[in-house]
Amino acid sequence: MAAMLILLGIVAIAVLWFFGAYNGLVRLRNQVQNAWAQIDVQLKRRHDLIPNLIETVKGYVKHERETLESITQARTAAMQANGLAALGKAEGELSGALGRLFAVSENYPELKANQNFLALQEELTSTENKVGFARQAYNDQVMAYNTRIESIPTNIVANMFAFTKKEFFEIQAPAEREVPKVQF
């Protein structure tokens, strides 16, 4: 009888632990998803701002067709990217292309005086900063989640219910390119 009770007690504790472990994993996974949503909002906003930017800039920079095309291409690639690694690479390309446009815009005083352009430049700069800061929070969450999934004994629960490791999000700087020529 006593043995029976002890056995029941052990089973009850095991079941309670099991519930706790499962709920903990769910909470962590939701936090990862929430952190990702923060990044996603900013990336979408950046993609939405770009057509406006191209429209504004087009009339001023006749000789920078290549730069503008590279921005459009990078945007399309980023919007169609599958998986975090590909997305990080595409977003990196986009950041590089935008940086080049802002660098060459120094050569066009009329463009630098355009209020619309200045407002868009501020929005794009800020969006990129926000992605950067949100990325930090996301990666911290992923780290906590992945550690929990791999740790004993939570890994048993994780395997049973197919909790899988999440990827970190890194924005890769594009390959080195030639510095745009500045003519005086």
Place this chain on the structure above:
Amino acid sequence: MWEIIQSNKRKSAILIVVLALVLMLMGYAIGFSLEPGGGGSLGVLIAMGIWLVMMLVNMAGGEKILLASAGAREVKHDDAPQLYNIVEEMKIAAGLPAMPKVYIIDSATPNAFAVGLKPERAAVAVTTGLLGRLNRDELQGVIAHELGHIGNRDTLFMTLAGVTMGAVILIADIYLRGMIYGGGRGRRSSNKSEGQAAAIMAIVALVMAILAPLMAQLLYFACSRRREYLADASSAQFTRYPQGLASALEKIASSQGAELKVSRAVAPMFIVNPLAAQGSSTSLFSTHPSTTERIRVLRGMTGGSSLAAYEEAFKAQHNSHGVVGARNLAASVEQGIQKPEAAPPLLSAKPWREAKDIVHRMNETLIVPCACGIRFKIPADFNQSAFDCPKCGTHHDIADARNNPEPVQGG
């Protein structure tokens, strides 16, 4: 972050308890000296009552009163896009649960402050003088410092401690004035031994009324200076660019103007002490460490931008124990410094005009740019339908300009 909040909670609780004890002791001594019978406990009750009322007023609407008395006006994204964006960026970096409200104060004195007993209901305010002098990186450093105050819960604890200190000062002040103008009324007593006790208590009360406010302020200010360093450390951690805040502090220190009209209880929430005309003097009685000192620590951060890097730079400056605290250091994560080249570009060479334009827009002033470069500021109650530019003669229609307002730019 969590460790900083916890240690702040502990230290501030001790500070508030000590100040409350001082308050009660003083209430007892003053009460007893005036009425030896039951005056002691009555004094404690009255002191506590004053404290409670001040606390409730502050809890209920302290931040609103403060913002209104400073003449702050709330701005949305479209009023001041750059400022709003920076606050949002730093909100993400600081991991605050909600977007703080953003306020602008029309004052040439460069300063900024944060209020909010809860991070969910916080607000930051900056003066136009600050917007007009700082570039984007510098403004980011200042905003990060302010959100650091909110995140570390300084806005809550230092305000509560400040209110308690205020109650001590108020009661001591009332008693001393009463002594000077009212004479020693109530010290006469029928019973001789009671009279003696009352006389001794009167001396105790007098000494306490003179010393307690001094002691309370010393404690409070020491605590406040420490929180200031910690907010600087948080700023470096959030922006990953300590040089931004350092150069902002340099600009602010070199251009301190008139004092801002604020109560002493909230002075610690400002980026530099609003009550000192010159931001660089340090004494035991200042809420902020000397600005030169803070700049030197920030400039000394060469090894990274984490809390640990700040601690190292602080120790190098002071040859002593640091400010961050062992618990916070244990939680500090290694992180590098953003390269200045990677910093976002300075948007405009004319931040002053933009800062002024924000205020004009809030006052519903219509800004009409003319082709010749003049920018007309048309007040909301302008009663003519059109005007000609005095320089180039271009005709401007008010209704047209109102329907096609000038696009808002960075500010």
